[in-house]
Amino acid sequence: MAPRYEVIGIEGLPEIGAGDDLGRLIAEAAARQGTPLQAADLLVVSQKIVSKAEGRIVRLSGVIPSPQAEVLARELGRDSRLIEVILGESRRVVRQDKGVLIVETHHGWVCANAGVDQSNVDADTACLLPKDADASARSLLRRLTELTGHELAIIVADTFGRPWREGLTNVAVGVAGFDPLKSYLGEQDPAGHVLQATVLALADELAGAAEPVMGKLARIPVAIVRGLAWERADISSRALLRDPTRDLFR
């Protein structure tokens, strides 16, 4: 039978606040819309609601910018308090230009503004990436397993830009319960060739697959990926960080 899977957005989640039981809210919303969670569902969850549930919100009026942030903010034409917040989330600045800071976050992600985001929050607040999105994913997985009894998997996702290509794509910044990479290393193709170095970033592909039903405006912060076989594993999203010594692009 032809392999197939489905991507289903979960509507009807309330506005998320610090301390909310995200697992319960997601399971209930899925059930309410007639698509209760099933065994082997993989959930793609927007970084934004995870951060909100974890209270990763900063009030800019309480931020005192460092001299470095002041200088950078002037160069970029940005709010120095926001720059201070971004620098606090960053290991290093990769590039600065045209009002944008490309940084490497403490997690190791290379992205604009360290994933710090002012959409879908009040004007005075900025939303940070989860402190440890893999831990967030594992914790959500435990809660959902407890509530549903099913074996599930989780991707915490955010939309990042990338070099060379136009447009953002949704990618995984935290995972739990499955192997984020799918490897064809050493397998033979039908013509008898041994395929070398073919490792697919499954977690990023599925994060991207979820984005078209999530969108930015539709208040659909979670999607179910249903019907796809994934390999159960306890591997973190660090597997998606390219070893700098093997990265021909940097």
Add this chain to the structure above:
Amino acid sequence: MAPRYEVIGIEGLPEIGAGDDLGRLIAEAAARQGTPLQAADLLVVSQKIVSKAEGRIVRLSGVIPSPQAEVLARELGRDSRLIEVILGESRRVVRQDKGVLIVETHHGWVCANAGVDQSNVDADTACLLPKDADASARSLLRRLTELTGHELAIIVADTFGRPWREGLTNVAVGVAGFDPLKSYLGEQDPAGHVLQATVLALADELAGAAEPVMGKLARIPVAIVRGLAWERADISSRALLRDPTRDLFR
């Protein structure tokens, strides 16, 4: 109702050769497996079968490497005839290291080995990217519209590596019938913020979404993306090439 869509692999396609009527073969295989093409289906088609149908196969025994290819091949420890083929597909070499050539193709894609690939072909042969994968996509779209009467859309896809992140992802190298970018420019989020510069690379996300049912070994070179609303447009994959002056990464 919750937004949802399905990704369906198409099995049972024969080995593709030069001159084959890909449109007919795809429509027939889809019907044979009980999932005939429907209105608004978006098809993700592996670059490999498009190239094979277009005869974009080079016999290495007939290739005479240039002196530049000889030098590069020695540095990389690769077959100089293969390097000659790769250079012929390239506008410039972006980076060379560890046996890999990262190039910018004549189309403008930055990828390893100009997309030239020796898997799923004979030992003496190499498979090139389509000469103009947008033209390939448009031609396939015309043929499928003729055969089915449906309004469809096409992505020609290949798996590319990327900077910073481990693992390849399937991306669009040619498109037809829809807008490969989805823009939230100037729209307001529910909190009243105007979202700026939020452009999603829908075509790349859907190419990636198709990969898990296609795989490298399963001889499933086509997947149907069914149930997703896409915007009908006559826009080429050039829209996915980032303007170098706006690319903070290069």
